[in-house]
Amino acid sequence: MVPEWLQRLNAPQQQAVMTTEGPVLMLAGAGTGKTAALTHRLAHIVRERLAWPSEILCVTFTNKAAREMRERVGKLTGGALEGMPWLGTFHSIGAKMLRRHAELVGLQSNYTIIDTDDQLRLLKALIQDNDIDDKRWPARQLAGLIDRWKNRGLNPADLDAVENESYANGRGQEMYRLYQERLKALNACDFGDLLLHMLNVLKQHRDVLESYQKRFKYILVDEYQDTNAVQYLWLRLLAQERKNICVVGDDDQSIYSWRGAEVANILRFEKDFPGAKTVKLEQNYRSTPQILAAASGLIAANSHRLGKTLWTDLPTGEKVRVIGVWDAPEEARRVGEEIERLEREGASLEQVAILVRAQYQTREFEDRFIQIGLAYRIVGGFRFYERAEIRDALAYLRVIAQPADDLAFERIYNQPKRGLGAKTLEKMHQHARRTQQPLAAAALELADSDELPARARGTIAELMRHFLRWRGMAEAMTPSELLRNVLEESGYDAMLKADRSSESAGRAENLVELQRAMEEYPTLGDFLEHVALVMENDARDDEEKVTIMTMHAAKGLEFDHVFLPGWEENVFPSQRALDEGGLASLEEERRLAYVAITRARRRCTIMHAANRRIFGTWQSSIPSRFVDELPADHIESETTMTGGRSLWQANWSESEDPFAHVSQSRPDRSSARGPGWQRALATGYDTKQARIPENKRSAASFAAKPRTDVEIGARVFHEKFGYGEVMGQEGNKLEIEFDKAGTKRVIDSFVTLA
Numbered sequence: 148m149v150p151e152w153l154q155r156l157n158a159p160q161q162q163a164v165m166t167t168e169g170p171v172l173m174l175a176g177a178g179t180g181k182t183a184a185l186t187h188r189l190a191h192i193v194r195e196r197l198a199w200p201s202e203i204l205c206v207t208f209t210n211k212a213a214r215e216m217r218e219r220v221g222k223l224t225g226g227a228l229e230g231m232p233w234l235g236t237f238h239s240i241g242a243k244m245l246r247r248h249a250e251l252v253g254l255q256s257n258y259t260i261i262d263t264d265d266q267l268r269l270l271k272a273l274i275q276d277n278d279i280d281d282k283r284w285p286a287r288q289l290a291g292l293i294d295r296w297k298n299r300g301l302n303p304a305d306l307d308a309v310e311n312e313s314y315a316n317g318r319g320q321e322m323y324r325l326y327q328e329r330l331k332a333l334n335a336c337d338f339g340d341l342l343l344h345m346l347n348v349l350k351q352h353r354d355v356l357e358s359y360q361k362r363f364k365y366i367l368v369d370e371y372q373d374t375n376a377v378q379y380l381w382l383r384l385l386a387q388e389r390k391n392i393c394v395v396g397d398d399d400q401s402i403y404s405w406r407g408a409e410v411a412n413i414l415r416f417e418k419d420f421p422g423a424k425t426v427k428l429e430q431n432y433r434s435t436p437q438i439l440a441a442a443s444g445l446i447a448a449n450s451h452r453l454g455k456t457l458w459t460d461l462p463t464g465e466k467v468r469v470i471g472v473w474d475a476p477e478e479a480r481r482v483g484e485e486i487e488r489l490e491r492e493g494a495s496l497e498q499v500a501i502l503v504r505a506q507y508q509t510r511e512f513e514d515r516f517i518q519i520g521l522a523y524r525i526v527g528g529f530r531f532y533e534r535a536e537i538r539d540a541l542a543y544l545r546v547i548a549q550p551a552d553d554l555a556f557e558r559i560y561n562q563p564k565r566g567l568g569a570k571t572l573e574k575m576h577q578h579a580r581r582t583q584q585p586l587a588a589a590a591l592e593l594a595d596s597d598e599l600p601a602r603a604r605g606t607i608a609e610l611m612r613h614f615l616r617w618r619g620m621a622e623a624m625t626p627s628e629l630l631r632n633v634l635e636e637s638g639y640d641a642m643l644k645a646d647r648s649s650e651s652a653g654r655a656e657n658l659v660e661l662q663r664a665m666e667e668y669p670t671l672g673d674f675l676e677h678v679a680l681v682m683e684n685d686a687r688d689d690e691e692k693v694t695i696m697t698m699h700a701a702k703g704l705e706f707d708h709v710f711l712p713g714w715e716e717n718v719f720p721s722q723r724a725l726d727e728g729g730l731a732s733l734e735e736e737r738r739l740a741y742v743a744i745t746r747a748r749r750r751c752t753i754m755h756a757a758n759r760r761i762f763g764t765w766q767s768s769i770p771s772r773f774v775d776e777l778p779a780d781h782i783e784s785e786t787t788m789t790g791g792r793s794l795w796q797a798n799w800s801e802s803e804d805p806f807a808h809v810s811q812s813r814p815d816r817s818s819a820r821g822p823g824w825q826r827a828l829a830t831g832y833d834t835k836q837a838r839i840p841e842n843k844r845s846a847a848s849f850a851a852k853p854r855t856d857v858e859i860g861a862r863v864f865h866e867k868f869g870y871g872e873v874m875g876q877e878g879n880k881l882e883i884e885f886d887k888a889g890t891k892r893v894i895d896s897f898v899t900l901a
């Protein structure tokens with residue numbers, strides 16, 4: 148008999164809830180109620196007193212998910228869930244267990260968990276002590292390797308020759324061991340240790356293992372497709388005795404392989420736990436038929452998947468919209484307008500999300516939302532202008548614009564590291580106080596005195612010379628150009644390049660995005676004022692807000708209205724995925740697209756821009772291949788450029804200014820944009836000379852100058868329309884008769900001579 152409070156679940160869900168004994172695998176698509184079933188299962192166990200809350204181990208993917216589950220189970224059990232000590236993420240549960248057994252791995256129970264910064268400092272010192280060249284073998288690289296080893300459950304002794312070779316010509320194992328020893332001496336551990344130490348304890352101490360096997364009468368795991376090896380091994384040990392383990396997941400939503408997750412874990416569950424009951428859920432309760440069909444059609448392009456059926460009996464809704472816009476600012480403006488419209492129609496901002504592929508993409512939306520006063524929150528990351536690398540860059544600019552900005556100077560006098568320590572800073576402060584001048588001015592004087600050791604004096608003098616020059620540059624070049632020089636000459640770029648971690652690529656992207664943002668401001672002062680206003684603009688806590696987050700962070704969540712901007716090749720799928728990973732990482736990107744679309748309950752809007760601007764140069768972009776893969780029947784496409792036709796299909800007006808229509812449709816910003824461009828053109832700033840990153844699929848860039856090397860009758864190739872013959876030329880526009888696409892007018896720099 149199914150109790151009444153479980154009646155709202157469907158039959159397979161009820162089965163997953165009621166089959167409390169023995170292993171259960173719930174493998175099902177997005178929005179089918181996996182998490183809901185897991186929550187009810189937990190509540191059921193507690194209500195039926197099959198176990199005390201303290202006898203249940205329940206793992207969620209994020210702390211937020213853990214909080215939500217705790218709350219829901221509380222409601223379902225009528226508040227009976229006071230203590231549920233073992234409900235949380237792998238990390239939080241690991242940390243808690245380790246406190247009780249710290250001494251078994253040579254720690255005390257009050258051990259500290261160090262963060263990434265501390266970890267890097269430690270490694271750096273070790274690298275130096277051991278005479279390894281940290282330019283060739285940076286600390287970040289070693290940190291990345293150690294993380295990976297820990298994710299795979301490998302202790303130093305477990306490394307094979309290949310792993311050992313991967314750092315400093317065969318010194319990986321030695322350095323890993325030294326690092327672990329150092330941590331122990333400090334009574335500390337890093338995040339990776341939380342589970343690895345516990346796995347070691349469970350393996351080496353039978354009594355401890357048995358006590359936990361006895362304790363945990365039931366084990367529940369959400370998002371199982373994204374567990375890594377060490378998590379998997381740890382769970383398997385704990386569940387081996389009673390085997391009352393229920394895992395839920397979706398192979399199509401495995402999106403964390405870059406962090407060591409192995410989708411194979413879910414696929415071999417039935418082998419690890421013979422006789423496991425498999426529950427399939429096929430009814431989706433979240434999304435309209437259109438959204439579901441779009442997502443299902445897209446993921447069908449992946450070859451490595453189990454494949455499953457999904458259906459919904461929710462009423463029919465709108466088609467998934469695919470909107471092509473001119474550029475990123477228009478994308479943000481359009482999203483802002485759509486959200487304002489939703490608001491007018493009575494939607495709550497809490498039910499609106501913008502999901503981006505990369506952190507840097509949030510900037511354009513933040514700027515726009517600030518401008519129109521739309522409250523937003525960034526989940527799972529900092530707001531753009533609060534990110535460390537952005538603050539560093541801004542600090543440089545502030546010192547240039549305002550030499551008396553002590554806070555800014557203090558932030559960057561030794562960032563990147565120049566060997567100026569706390570002692571030097573103290574001296575600078577003393578001198579500044581004594582002479583009543585700003586820190587930077589005091590530094591300059593000290594560089595010319597005997598107060599400091601010669602090396603520090605030289606370093607400061609050089610830095611101050613840089614600042615003098617940059618101040619001169621600020622007069623002569625655009626703010627964005629200035630920043631590019633600053634980042635290069637200060638060594639900041641080099642620091643990021645030397646840093647081979649995955650975050651450093653994101654930091655570099657953020658800095659490129661910052662330069663893009665600056666292009667809209669004629670002077671440094673204008674830009675800094677804008678930033679100050681943005682930073683100040685803090686939405687109230689009790690206000691409804693739009694959520695902006697990465698697709699990765701949105702896993703497991705749902706919103707009525709979802710906007711998915713930047714569906715362009717090299718943005719999504721990301722350039723890194725295309726360059727590095729081959730088919731496997733392309734398929735992971737596609738799974739991410741599937742996760743993103745299936746977050747939407749009622750409306751899903753996908754967007755792509757025809758142009759992205761990089762260092763003052765426009766680059767044309769191609770819509771993501773994922774756009775093409777969406778099933779046409781469930782999609783409604785719209786291009787906002789020049790009244791429904793894309794720019795290069797449109798006939799040109801008399802105006803020679805290719806941006807004319809852009810500014811027309813953007814009166815609020817054209818004034819900010821205009822002078823920058825005019826100045827760039829007037830000073831002969833050749834946009835083609837600007838650095839363009841290697842970009843295989845869309846290398847075309849254009850300046851508003853006609854080309855001289857293309858003649859009437861020439862055979863040319865155009866990225867979008869293919870081969871054709873030039874029939875006419877007018878300014879920088881060419882009329883081309885394409886073999887397949889017919890006659891079009893296109894911008895000359897989009898074609899190459901065939």
Ligand code: ATP
Nearest residue numbers: 155156157176177178179180181182183432433703
């Ligand atoms: P994801 O794969 O994205 O994590 P999921 O399978 O965990 O999705 P849930 O988040 O549990 O799905 O459920 C999706 C939505 O469907 C939720 O709003 C949930 O409340 C609702 N739901 C789940 N089961 C039912 C049901 N039997 N009847 C009605 N609504 C349901």
Ligand code: MG
Nearest residue numbers: 181182183703
């Ligand atoms: Mg879920």
